[in-house]
Amino acid sequence: MLPGIGSVRPWADPHVVSIGRLDMRVPTVAHPTIGASRSNDPSPWRRSLNGKWAFRRFDDPDDVPA
Numbered sequence: 001m002l003p004g005i006g007s008v009r010p011w012a013d014p015h016v017v018s019i020g021r022l023d024m025r026v027p028t029v030a031h032p033t034i035g036a037s038r039s040n041d042p043s044p045w046r047r048s049l050n051g052k053w054a055f056r057r058f059d060d061p062d063d064v065p066a
Helices: 034-038
Strands: none
Touching: none
């Protein structure tokens, strides 16, 4: 079951759009040196999210295991 906050069920409130999410910002990429930023080499601190993902879908929030 998804955790509620007291008697509040955040997934049932249309005004709640995020909980514990970082503020949105412009996507920038850091590089160790100015020369590395001017080259086409990828940053060592950037992680690609391409690949296989495993999502699980539940019909009811109360069906989610703890």
